[in-house]
Amino acid sequence: MSKLIDKKTLEYLAGLSRIKLGENEEKQILKDLQKILDYFNLLKEADVSKIEPLAGGTIETNVLREDEKNERKEKERGKLIDSFSDKQDDFLKIPPVF
Amino acid sequence: MEQLTIKKFHQGLTEKKFKVEEIVTDYYRKIEEKDVQIGAYLSLNKTDAISQAKKVDKDLADGQKLNILAGAPLAIKDNISIEGEPATAASKILKNYRAVYDATVIKKLKNLEAVFLGKTNLDEFAMGSSTEKSGFKIAHNPADLERVPGGSSGGSAAATAADLCLAALGSDTGGSIRQPASFCGVVGLKPTYGAVSRFGLIAMASSLDQIGPIAKTVEDAEILFDIIKGKDSSDATSVKIPVKKQSVDFQPGTIGIPKEYFEAGGLSKEVGRAMDEVIKNLKDLKFKIKEISLSHTKYAVACYYIIMPAEASTNLARYDGLRYASNLKSETGKLKLLDLYLKQRGEGFGPEVKRRIILGTFVLSSGYYDAYYLKAQKVRRLIKEDFEKAFGGVDAILTPVSPTTAFKIGEKTTDPLSMYLSDIFTIPVNLAGLPAISIPVKPVKNLPIGFQLIGKPFCEKEILAIGKKYEQK
Secondary structure, eight states: OOOSSOHHHHHHHHHHTTOOOOHHHHHHHHHHHHHHHHHHGGGGGSOOTTOOOOOSSSOOSOOOOOOOOOHHHHHHHHHHHHTSSSEETTEEOOOOOO | OOOOOHHHHHHHHHTTSSOHHHHHHHHHHHHHHHHHHHOOEEEEOHHHHHHHHHHHHHHHHTTOOOOTTTTOEEEEETTBOOTTSBOOTTOGGGTTOBOSSOOHHHHHHHHTTOEEEEEEOOSGGGOOSSSOOOSSOOOOBTTBTTBOOOSSSHHHHHHHHTTSSSEEEEEESSSTTHHHHHHHTOEEEEOOTTTBOOTTBOOSOTTTOEEEEEESSHHHHHHHHHHHBSOBTTBTTOOOOOGGGSOOOOOOOEEEEEHHHHHSTTOOHHHHHHHHHHHHHHHHTTOEEEEEOOTTGGGHHHHHHHHHHHHHHHHGGGOOSSSSSOOOHHHHTTSOHHHHHHHHHHHHSOHHHHHHHHHHHHHHSTTTTIIIIIHHHHHHHHHHHHHHHHTTTOSEEEEESSSSSOOBTTSSTTOHHHHHHTTTTTHHHHHHTOOEEEEEOOOBTTBOOEEEEEESTTOHHHHHHHHHHHHHO
16 A cells, blocks of 8 residues: 655645644654555445535525624624733734744 | 432422532532542532522522423533633643633523533543543543543533433534443433534534433433524524424334444444344334345445544634633744744644544645545435435434443554544434434443434434333333
């Protein structure tokens, strides 16, 4: 079985996922993922040529509502802002991007 | 004293045999005494619980008529939001977060004056089948402390089984209510996708997650389900359950036995024998038993472990380590933003969560999307159609909940795939969006075993009716 995920791919995926992995963690995850992906090969034999994908639960229609101001959410917003690690006025204060 | 159920508690209360405050205080005493070993609770909410208890006691003394849930001491899985209470999902990344609003299910329980004893332990972000992957502490099975209580709602199931609460709420994405209920010897109901609002549930895989009750009897599970169900404007996937499906006059029908579930390797002797016993009992209750085929069952685990991580990797992108009370002030000046994300998420998530986020990112990534994610979505339809066909000839489907009884702590932690495969009987139900209940049979060698009844969409009442009949036998 060819390796689908090597160390370089894993580092790329970890970067996309915004997760820093330690050296040992990388080794362990590589080993686990290989096993899991090998298991996924089972799906290759399933014939889905005429099957439409199923995206989710039991209903697949849009649910629309009026675009109205929600007072309750204003209150919750305040509490969420309080839970920021650092802030200036109502804004989340973050370290420099560059 | 005999264990209280919601029903008995309500009777005792209205007959003035005891006060809510006495019962609540007694639960906290038991929690203090036993939970050091079990690890069912992550946080307790004594002050609010006692004051709510006193309020119900006063209402009763004032001659008010109490509703069925008034004063009922419940435990809530720690991925369900109660305003002002911790909602950690057992993850270090949410260690300091307190929910800023009530989940819809909590609002409904509060309206009926329920008491919340505390928040229960789970596998981090509900990712696991043993509650060993909690970011804070391992939970133990009350029937045998060396064994797991199952997961991910292991804390809710263990608390209910050990009588550290009257009943509890859990969440089920691939078996997380039913499997711990089975391992601990209590009843667990996973409602139809859309039957219960997910608003206020910390999302893992949004097309699979459902909130449901864990209780000591089928009757209690039904009481809780009736309260929490219903359409909610805050959850666009919730639906109004058709009225004709809401009550069922009990009539024995036909129960399907999917041969693939019983031929599956890994079904232990004890569980196999227990299922034979269940079939015999159902025949005694005048049910017809019919063999059916769910031919795509063998693909379910692979299908699930593509779809679920894909959705989870997306849902968990919101945890940036800056929001949700992450106490970071000292760090924010030193690192660049990207480095801070990498560090916070690298340190804040446990190994299982990281593995699933990375796996989800992989199956969604360009070049692999069609081969994995799209393929899994198509297989998901095949699995759903299997059930639709089967329900043309049967009213409900009987299967084991788990291939084995509760396994030993540590037994499966080194091999994630073996842990994933233990969910083979519960996963197809979530992929198809169906309701299913786990009901205990007589324990074997002191270890509980449950059977699963799967119903047609929004036919919770039917499987509950069969369950109640079975329970009365």
